[in-house]
Amino acid sequence: MKTAACMRALHIRPSILRYRAPHRALQHPTRHVTTATEAATNVRSTGTRTKNFAYGTVLTLGLAFGYLYVTDTRASIHEWLLVPALRQIYPDGEEAHHAGTHMLKVLHSFGLNPRERGVADSRGDLAVEVFGHTLNNPIGTSAGIDKGAEIPTPLFELGAGIVEVGAVTLVPQEGNPKPRVFRLPSQNALINRYGFNSEGAELVASRLRQRVREFAYQAGLGIDEAAEQQVLDGEAGVPPGSLLNGRLLAVQVAKNKTTSEDDIDAVVRDYATAVSYVGKYADILVVNVSSPNTPGLRTLQNVEPLTRLLSGVVQAVKNIDRKTKPAIMVKVSPDEDSEAQIAGICEAVWDSGVDGVIVGNTTKKRPDPLPKGYLLPASEAKLLLEQGGYSGPQMFERTLALVSKYRNALDEGPKHPSPSPSSILEKTSNSTSTSSQSSKTTTTLDLDQPSPSALSSNVDDLSSSAPTLTLKSTPKTAPAPSNPRKVIFATGGITNGRQAREILDAGASVAQVYTAMIYGGAGTVSRIKGEMREDAEQQKTVTKR
Ligand SMILES: Cc1cc2nc3c(=O)[nH]c(=O)nc-3n(C[C@H](O)[C@H](O)[C@H](O)COP(=O)(O)O)c2cc1C
Numbered sequence: 001m002k003t004a005a006c007m008r009a010l011h012i013r014p015s016i017l018r019y020r021a022p023h024r025a026l027q028h029p030t031r032h033v034t035t036a037t038e039a040a041t042n043v044r045s046t047g048t049r050t051k052n053f054a055y056g057t058v059l060t061l062g063l064a065f066g067y068l069y070v071t072d073t074r075a076s077i078h079e080w081l082l083v084p085a086l087r088q089i090y091p092d093g094e095e096a097h098h099a100g101t102h103m104l105k106v107l108h109s110f111g112l113n114p115r116e117r118g119v120a121d122s123r124g125d126l127a128v129e130v131f132g133h134t135l136n137n138p139i140g141t142s143a144g145i146d147k148g149a150e151i152p153t154p155l156f157e158l159g160a161g162i163v164e165v166g167a168v169t170l171v172p173q174e175g176n177p178k179p180r181v182f183r184l185p186s187q188n189a190l191i192n193r194y195g196f197n198s199e200g201a202e203l204v205a206s207r208l209r210q211r212v213r214e215f216a217y218q219a220g221l222g223i224d225e226a227a228e229q230q231v232l233d234g235e236a237g238v239p240p241g242s243l244l245n246g247r248l249l250a251v252q253v254a255k256n257k258t259t260s261e262d263d264i265d266a267v268v269r270d271y272a273t274a275v276s277y278v279g280k281y282a283d284i285l286v287v288n289v290s291s292p293n294t295p296g297l298r299t300l301q302n303v304e305p306l307t308r309l310l311s312g313v314v315q316a317v318k319n320i321d322r323k324t325k326p327a328i329m330v331k332v333s334p335d336e337d338s339e340a341q342i343a344g345i346c347e348a349v350w351d352s353g354v355d356g357v358i359v360g361n362t363t364k365k366r367p368d369p370l371p372k373g374y375l376l377p378a379s380e381a382k383l384l385l386e387q388g389g390y391s392g393p394q395m396f397e398r399t400l401a402l403v404s405k406y407r408n409a410l411d412e413g414p415k416h417p418s419p420s421p422s423s424i425l426e427k428t429s430n431s432t433s434t435s436s437q438s439s440k441t442t443t444t445l446d447l448d449q450p451s452p453s454a455l456s457s458n459v460d461d462l463s464s465s466a467p468t469l470t471l472k473s474t475p476k477t478a479p480a481p482s483n484p485r486k487v488i489f490a491t492g493g494i495t496n497g498r499q500a501r502e503i504l505d506a507g508a509s510v511a512q513v514y515t516a517m518i519y520g521g522a523g524t525v526s527r528i529k530g531e532m533r534e535d536a537e538q539q540k541t542v543t544k545r
């Protein structure tokens with residue numbers, strides 16, 4: 001309660017916050033973009049005096065505690081003061097989220113946003129290879145945190161190696177009626193049924209374009225379309241999505257609400273159009289799809305619709321006007337976890353040419369409270385009855401198990417060899433006709449070139465599932481470019497460094513967080529990375545002894 005009084009005392013007038021940061025002057029050549037963005041912002045920021053208390057508090061604390069301390073993500077202020085304060089001020093989870101997003105955006109425009117300091121990541125001790133890029137760390141933020149791509153840069157500055165923005169739907173849509181987000185503080189968990197509220201692909205694309213143009217201008221390339229294209233074509237020497245070395249930007253797209261899931265052609269059209277707007281600003285495109293959820297899934301007939309859908313996305317991405325195309329990942333629900341469903345999804349992934357899978361999401365189930373035997377307070381028990389997806393630390397074990405299952409299934413390789421790998425084999429070995437052989441039988445070829453990664457990239461993982469492996473040369477690391485190992489990102493219940501490490505050990509390249517940030521605040525990504533480093537140090541000491 002002291003906090004509330006303090007905030008009232010420190011109340012800063014909103015007019016100060018409307019101050020336009022100097023770099024905004026750059027927006028001139030793309031004024032239509034500015035107005036659209038600002039219109040959206042203004043609608044959201046009207047009224048609510050309480051929000052201004054929050055901004056005032058943050059800014060004033062910034063002065064009182066010192067800029068360096070408050071803007072350093074390792075400062076505990078983010079966890080112990082700001083997070084509970086936001087929760088006090090905004091009883092509604094969605095309001096709190098908007099306030100948090102807006103605060104980051106405003107603070108960023110002043111250069112006052114919390115950020116990770118130091119050069120820890122540049123040491124490369126946490127680096128991972130993803131899609132031919134070296135990510136400087138394997139911790140990501142997941143979809144839903146920044147649905148409208150308003151704060152990708154500040155999110156990267158919190159230390160994330162991957163930032164996923166979206167989901168973005170093709171046309172703007174409201175989502176479900178409010179309230180639609182519910183907190184279970186005793187569990188550090190959430191239930192949400194947003195229902196894909198989105199400002200639409202066109203507006204989101206305009207924000208992403210603006211970001212690229214400002215980058216182009218600062219890099220001295222100009223601020224027009226040609227400058228934008230140069231950056232997108234990689235001529236600035238940074239990934240075109242993240243605009244930061246060692247980081248990648250993922251953009252998630254979803255279909256119109258009104259488009260029926262069963263009308264594959266219509267869904268593909270939605271995705272293709274959304275991709276035509278936002279695709280070129282992404283390093284990774286993510287699609288949200290449901291698996292073929294029918295009995296007898298293993299028959300080709302049931303995998304076919306999903307394959308067709310994903311192939312449509314692959315085709316749309318090929319049409320993107322950019323030198324290097326974004327990688328494509330499909331996000332799958334943790335509730336679709338039967339062997340048949342996983343096998344079906346993996347088959348569609350291989351057959352369509354999608355590059356990887358984001359394993360995990362919220363669950364429709366209601367996991368038992370933690371610690372074991374804990375009784376939820378009545379107010380929270382009641383919330384379990386709300387419809388929606390549940391997220392929280394209880395999800396972790398399921399996510400971990402699911403990652404292992406997907407890793408094994410994907411590493412079995414394609415059931416039907418795709419034309420490209422066999423033509424490569426023909427070109428490089430030119431010995432026998434390989435077109436009708438399964439991937440396993442091609443392993444007897446004497447390959448100078450690296451073989452398809454399903455065979456080569458992790459022979460240890462495969463030894464049980466592919467006992468016939470008789471490669472004469474066994475390149476262990478470099479997969480053939482035409483058939484690289486599928487990439488896995490994991491999401492669901494990841495809250496600390498030990499868990500992130502376990503997830504990576506199970507075969508994922510990136511561990512994404514959402515709910516942990518809602519409860520842990522802006523320093524969460526830094527904390528998780530710090531814990532991973534401490535763990536690694538301890539391991540070293542143990543092995544030395
Ligand atoms: C409020 C909220 C909104 C979300 N919105 C999306 C979304 O638009 N698209 C999506 O794929 N996942 C969405 N998610 C799922 C998260 O990206 C994440 O996969 C999930 O919450 C599990 O991770 P966590 O335990 O770290 O929160 C949302 C989650 C929450 C809590």
Ligand SMILES: *[C@@H]1O[C@H](CO)[C@@H](O)[C@H](O)[C@H]1NC(C)=O
Nearest residue numbers: 170171256259266267269270
């Ligand atoms: C989705 O919405 C857009 C814009 O209204 C429309 O052009 C498109 O046809 C819709 N998609 C489908 C499959 O109806």
Ligand SMILES: *[C@@H]1O[C@H](CO)[C@@H](O)[C@H](O)[C@H]1NC(C)=O
Nearest residue numbers: 196254255288289290291333
């Ligand atoms: C996303 O996938 C889920 C199931 O996995 C499905 O129920 C939902 O309709 C999809 N939403 C969109 C917008 O594609």
Ligand SMILES: *[C@@H]1O[C@H](CO)[C@@H](O)[C@H](O)[C@H]1NC(C)=O
Nearest residue numbers: 288289331332333361362389
């Ligand atoms: C992922 O979770 C979000 C939010 O809970 C939900 O709207 C979406 O349908 C889910 N997607 C999949 C593929 O399950």
Ligand SMILES: *[C@@H]1O[C@H](CO)[C@@H](O)[C@H](O)[C@H]1NC(C)=O
Nearest residue numbers: 426427428429430431432433
């Ligand atoms: C490779 O095989 C094709 C068809 O069998 C043959 O025409 C060609 O001469 C061969 N090339 C080499 C280099 O052996």
